[in-house]
Amino acid sequence: MKAINFPKKDAVEVATLANPTAGVGEVVVRVRASGLCHTDLDVMHANYGTSAYPVVPGHEYAGVVAEVGSGVTGVSVGDRVVVDPNLECGVCPACKRGWAHLCEHLGAYGVTVNGGFAELSVVRADRIHPIGAMSFPIAALAEPMGCVLNGLSPVEGRIVDRAAIFGAGPMGLLMGLALKARGVDEVAMIELDTERLALAEAHGLAGLAAGSTELEAGRHSFDLAVDATGVPAVAAGLVDYVANGGTASFFGVCPQDARIEISPFEIFRRQLSLVGTHSLNHNIPAALAVLEAIGPSVEDVITHQLSLEEVAEVMGGHKPAGSLKIQMVL
Ligand SMILES: [Zn+2]
Numbered sequence: 001m002k003a004i005n006f007p008k009k010d011a012v013e014v015a016t017l018a019n020p021t022a023g024v025g026e027v028v029v030r031v032r033a034s035g036l037c038h039t040d041l042d043v044m045h046a047n048y049g050t051s052a053y054p055v056v057p058g059h060e061y062a063g064v065v066a067e068v069g070s071g072v073t074g075v076s077v078g079d080r081v082v083v084d085p086n087l088e089c090g091v092c093p094a095c096k097r098g099w100a101h102l103c104e105h106l107g108a109y110g111v112t113v114n115g116g117f118a119e120l121s122v123v124r125a126d127r128i129h130p131i132g133a134m135s136f137p138i139a140a141l142a143e144p145m146g147c148v149l150n151g152l153s154p155v156e157g158r159i160v161d162r163a164a165i166f167g168a169g170p171m172g173l174l175m176g177l178a179l180k181a182r183g184v185d186e187v188a189m190i191e192l193d194t195e196r197l198a199l200a201e202a203h204g205l206a207g208l209a210a211g212s213t214e215l216e217a218g219r220h221s222f223d224l225a226v227d228a229t230g231v232p233a234v235a236a237g238l239v240d241y242v243a244n245g246g247t248a249s250f251f252g253v254c255p256q257d258a259r260i261e262i263s264p265f266e267i268f269r270r271q272l273s274l275v276g277t278h279s280l281n282h283n284i285p286a287a288l289a290v291l292e293a294i295g296p297s298v299e300d301v302i303t304h305q306l307s308l309e310e311v312a313e314v315m316g317g318h319k320p321a322g323s324l325k326i327q328m329v330l
């Protein structure tokens with residue numbers, strides 16, 4: 001089969017690999033859509049230190065079951081499915097609490113074992129979820145949407161009338177759409193890029209230009225303010241936009257060595273919650289339900305549907321201009 005392969009640190013190639021076969025408890029998925037994520041580039045550049053080369057990247061993918069291993073029940077060849085990429089150890093203290101996403105030995109398809117940028121991918125049968133009639137590209141958004149829903153878990157049960165999301169990239173947009181689908185009246189997307197602002201507005205979100213007077217007027221007014229940029233300067237200003245009693249969420253991935261200044265007195269006096277979330281925790285079915293609720297227009301988040309070779313080129317450093325989510329579609 002054809003696959004994108006990271007043979008070693010900082011290297012990407014299109015390779016021909018042996019077709020994987022389904023062992024006990026496994027299935028082979030014929031990949032139909034596979035999303036590119038910043039994590040793939042982190043894997044390529046060994047930024048997490050957990051990468052095991054050679055490895056086929058890709059952890060956001062959907063397809064059709066092509067082979068069913070022994071001991072697998074309730075799955076048939078031809079089933080349309082999406083993959084939950086996380087592979088937790090199951091025995092560490094976090095796993096015992098049901099926090100797979102905080103597992104001390106967390107692995108994942110496309111990170112520590114071969115993933116979805118290939119024609120075929122062998123996965124554990126308990127890591128696939130049926131997608132019904134949903135399109136493969138939308139179903140391949142279930143993993144990022146799972147991260148978004150985990151990102152919203154700290155405000156579950158809390159009042160959120162107004163939310164501000166800094167950064168209208170694919171993750172920021174998915175979070176804005178998820179909040180809207182959950183009935184939050186006012187979701188403001190803050191962004192420099194005018195095309196991204198226009199897209200947010202076309203989807204019923206309020207676009208606010210970064211640095212605008214409208215945004216300045218919004219200081220101390222949002223029940224939830226989210227950094228979805230991963231830019232330390234944006235994260236540093238986040239608390240300023242949170243209303244008394246509200247939540248600042250550090251959702252974007254800042255560089256590991258970045259530092260910001262925070263006033264403990266302000267956190268105390270304005271009763272603020274500062275939260276972070278990591279990955280997703282077996283919430284793919286909930287993510288699929290939210291994608292269904294948003295409807296087919298969520299596909300606007302996907303700006304590029306490329307061949308396997310073209311995705312390899314993008315990973316090599318040729319990112320197309322104006323891109324949001326880039327997917328390999330086979
Ligand atoms: Zn991802």
Ligand SMILES: [Zn+2]
Nearest residue numbers: 089092095103
């Ligand atoms: Zn664990």
